Amino acid sequence: MTLLSVEDLHVHFVTRGLDNRIRTARALNGVSFTVEQGEIVGLVGETGAGKSLTALAAMGLLRPPAMIPTGAIRFDGQNILALPPRELNAIRGVRMTMIVQSPLTSLDPLARVGDQLVRMQQQHSRISRAEAVKRALAVLDEVRVADPERRMRAWPHELSGGMAQRVLIAMALVNRPRLVIADEPTTGLDVTVQAQVLDTLRDLVRANGMSAIIITHDLGVVAHHCDRMAVMFAGTIVEQGRVSDVFREQRHPYTRALISATPKRIAAQGFGQVGGTPPDLYNLPGGCLYRDRCGRATELCTSAPPLIGIGPGHGVLCHHAAEIPAP
Amino acid sequence: MLILRFTLRRLLVAAPTVLGVLFITFMLVRIGHQDPVAMLAGPMADRAMLEMIRTQLGLDQPLFTQFAGYLWRLAQGDLGRSWQSNQPVLHEIIAHFPTTLELTLLSVGLGAIIGVPVGLRAAFRPNGWFDQISRVVSLLGFSVPTYWMGLMAIFIFFFLLRLAPAPMGRLSLEVIAPPTITGSLVIDSIAAGNWEALRSALAQLMLPVSCFTLIAAAPVVKQTRAVAIEILGSDYIRYARACGFSPRTVRRIVLRNAVAPVLTFIGTQLTSLLAAASLIEFIFAWGGLGHWGLNAILLGDFAAVQGYVLTLALFSVFVFLVIDLLVLLLEPRGQRR
Numbered sequence A: 001m002t003l004l005s006v007e008d009l010h011v012h013f014v015t016r017g018l019d020n021r022i023r024t025a026r027a028l029n030g031v032s033f034t035v036e037q038g039e040i041v042g043l044v045g046e047t048g049a050g051k052s053l054t055a056l057a058a059m060g061l062l063r064p065p066a067m068i069p070t071g072a073i074r075f076d077g078q079n080i081l082a083l084p085p086r087e088l089n090a091i092r093g094v095r096m097t098m099i100v101q102s103p104l105t106s107l108d109p110l111a112r113v114g115d116q117l118v119r120m121q122q123q124h125s126r127i128s129r130a131e132a133v134k135r136a137l138a139v140l141d142e143v144r145v146a147d148p149e150r151r152m153r154a155w156p157h158e159l160s161g162g163m164a165q166r167v168l169i170a171m172a173l174v175n176r177p178r179l180v181i182a183d184e185p186t187t188g189l190d191v192t193v194q195a196q197v198l199d200t201l202r203d204l205v206r207a208n209g210m211s212a213i214i215i216t217h218d219l220g221v222v223a224h225h226c227d228r229m230a231v232m233f234a235g236t237i238v239e240q241g242r243v244s245d246v247f248r249e250q251r252h253p254y255t256r257a258l259i260s261a262t263p264k265r266i267a268a269q270g271f272g273q274v275g276g277t278p279p280d281l282y283n284l285p286g287g288c289l290y291r292d293r294c295g296r297a298t299e300l301c302t303s304a305p306p307l308i309g310i311g312p313g314h315g316v317l318c319h320h321a322a323e324i325p326a327p
Numbered sequence B: 001m002l003i004l005r006f007t008l009r010r011l012l013v014a015a016p017t018v019l020g021v022l023f024i025t026f027m028l029v030r031i032g033h034q035d036p037v038a039m040l041a042g043p044m045a046d047r048a049m050l051e052m053i054r055t056q057l058g059l060d061q062p063l064f065t066q067f068a069g070y071l072w073r074l075a076q077g078d079l080g081r082s083w084q085s086n087q088p089v090l091h092e093i094i095a096h097f098p099t100t101l102e103l104t105l106l107s108v109g110l111g112a113i114i115g116v117p118v119g120l121r122a123a124f125r126p127n128g129w130f131d132q133i134s135r136v137v138s139l140l141g142f143s144v145p146t147y148w149m150g151l152m153a154i155f156i157f158f159f160l161l162r163l164a165p166a167p168m169g170r171l172s173l174e175v176i177a178p179p180t181i182t183g184s185l186v187i188d189s190i191a192a193g194n195w196e197a198l199r200s201a202l203a204q205l206m207l208p209v210s211c212f213t214l215i216a217a218a219p220v221v222k223q224t225r226a227v228a229i230e231i232l233g234s235d236y237i238r239y240a241r242a243c244g245f246s247p248r249t250v251r252r253i254v255l256r257n258a259v260a261p262v263l264t265f266i267g268t269q270l271t272s273l274l275a276a277a278s279l280i281e282f283i284f285a286w287g288g289l290g291h292w293g294l295n296a297i298l299l300g301d302f303a304a305v306q307g308y309v310l311t312l313a314l315f316s317v318f319v320f321l322v323i324d325l326l327v328l329l330l331e332p333r334g335q336r337r
Helices: A051-058 A085-089 A113-122 A129-142 A148-152 A161-173 A191-207 A219-225 A243-249 A253-260 A263-269 B002-031 B036-041 B047-057 B063-075 B089-124 B129-143 B146-160 B185-192 B195-232 B235-242 B247-283 B289-299 B302-330
Strands: A002-016 A022-036 A040-044 A072-075 A096-099 A179-183 A211-216 A228-233 A236-242 A307-311 A314-317
Touching: A002 A051, A002 A211, A022 A051, A022 A211, A022 A236, A040 A051, A040 A191, A040 A219, A051 A072, A051 A179, A051 A211, A096 A161, A113 A129, A113 A148, A113 A161, A129 A148, A129 A161, A161 A179, A161 A191, A179 A191, A191 A211, A191 A219, A211 A219, A219 A243, A228 A243, A228 A253, A236 A243, A236 A253, A243 A307, A243 A314, B002 B063, B002 B302, B036 B047, B089 B129, B089 B185, B089 B195, B089 B247, B089 B289, B089 B302, B129 B195, B146 B195, B146 B247, B185 B195, B195 B247, B235 B247, B247 B289, B247 B302, B289 B302
Parallel strands: A040 A211, A040 A228, A096 A179, A179 A211
Antiparallel strands: A002 A022, A002 A072, A228 A236, A236 A314, A307 A314
16 A cells, blocks of 8 residues: 655745846656555665655645645645645654654754653643653663663763664654654764664564655665665656665666765775766756766757656666666 | 852852953053042142142052052952042942842843843744834844933933923932832832832833833844744754644744743843943933942042942852853753763
8 A cells, every 4th residue: 555655746946046036946856756555665866866855845844945836745645735734743743754864953952852752742642641751661662772761861962873863763653653754864873873773763664564765875775774765866766666676777877876886886896986966956957867977878868758667666767778788 | 069069160260350350440540541639639739739649549659559459458348438429439339239230120121021022923933024023123222322212212201291200310309218228219119118209219210211121122132033043943943843743832942942042141131231221320310330330430430430340240240150050950961061
């Protein structure tokens, strides 16, 4: 069953420049994907590709100057884009939760960890404080926080980065959501802690039949923790499919460039790099957005690329997808 | 225990500051162009008499010897004598301080009570109509010179509209003052059950407090708005919204986090406005510490000027200590040290 579906989502930032002219940055340009019940989907791509923006839109958190000219987001049968704030607040934090990038600055500095976990529950249900404390302790234990009782009394500034990240995961899980969106949940953590935190998250999502979206730069994270993946570039999804299919086929030139730039491949084949810079969102060219950076670009690429099906659930946004041989 | 240690440490740190203030004030009044001896002796004095007075006052000694003597007497609680009134400076300060404190505390208190909610409301809807209006009004409070505002208030509310009593001190001339207990006429009147004096004292306070409140509220509005806008843009408020917290809860988190910075700012306001009170007092013939201090400066009354500045410095040390203690209790981050 489809839990979240995003269809042809466009997000524009409309601002007035110093010369008083209205400027439009086209940050998302037709993003479509779904998250099925019990599935973990990875969103990868370079900075500015629109990964976080997609997540914020799904949570209904976009505010002016961001606007959504076209697109549809359905979560659990509800149209997120048409819901009034009150009803959105009945979804956010309960049925759909988010793990943000900067754990140390995201917790309320003047509330103890325990109080924040209790507040998260009491905002969304008529649970007694004693009951909420019990659930909070249980969930801290689940995310493998040592000595939960002591941590409940800690202030956010007393936590290490890894500990704060675990607390944020506890916050995201304490109301037993259907979907968890983890926006680069491990930036700023060292590698061993990263792996532990992600393992914990994946195990808990699996054990409770939840779904998750993991946003990351790290293809290793996608390979180890996700079922399906979507590769984003300049506000579009250029390739998506099952993780094993995408890694095997790598049909989009950008996907291929990304994979060839991972450390393991560099050791084996020398340094591959994704050349060029992202296109100017204020002044997007027509046709394929990756054209200027693509080694395979032809005359054909000046027209908008079609979505070509490679296999079941595996699609690539490229004129030449069918001609590119698997590596 | 923590509080005691904190207090002691703060006082220890404050000591050199106060000493520096004493030194600078002492030297500044002496290198000024005024010669108090000539003023004291009057136009008929001859050279020998001038020298005699100079020796009597110890002004013939080297500056540093004078300063050492001043410190020595100060340590014994002797702030010297005002040449103008021939009273001990300490007595004059004790007599005048409550008057100024009453005016300043009332104005800063009212300024905070008005300024904080206005600043918050403006921050929650930046550039909305409320924000625009509050910005214009607080700009007035910032930019209109104190004396002009005082004079205009007198002109409009006393002279034209006859709403306020004559700006001639703290009590109408027809009213008998209550016996002095605290030095605040409002409190003393209530204590003595003298309702006529209370009414008169409040009526006299009306105009100076209104002017002073506007001056005090303007920066509080601006600062509160800035603090709240910064908090509203913070990661933890964005996260609170992502958690689906109700707007009320979000506002409560903003409020709680704004308390310490706003409180600290109001503390700095209190100390600087105590000094700024002198102009308002002058215009309304208030006769408080500011009025007295301003006169002392104009007349070159060394001991009185030093006493005035010392009082301001000690008051600042005290206010900052109290504010820091409050913040320490409100903020978990400070307590760890």
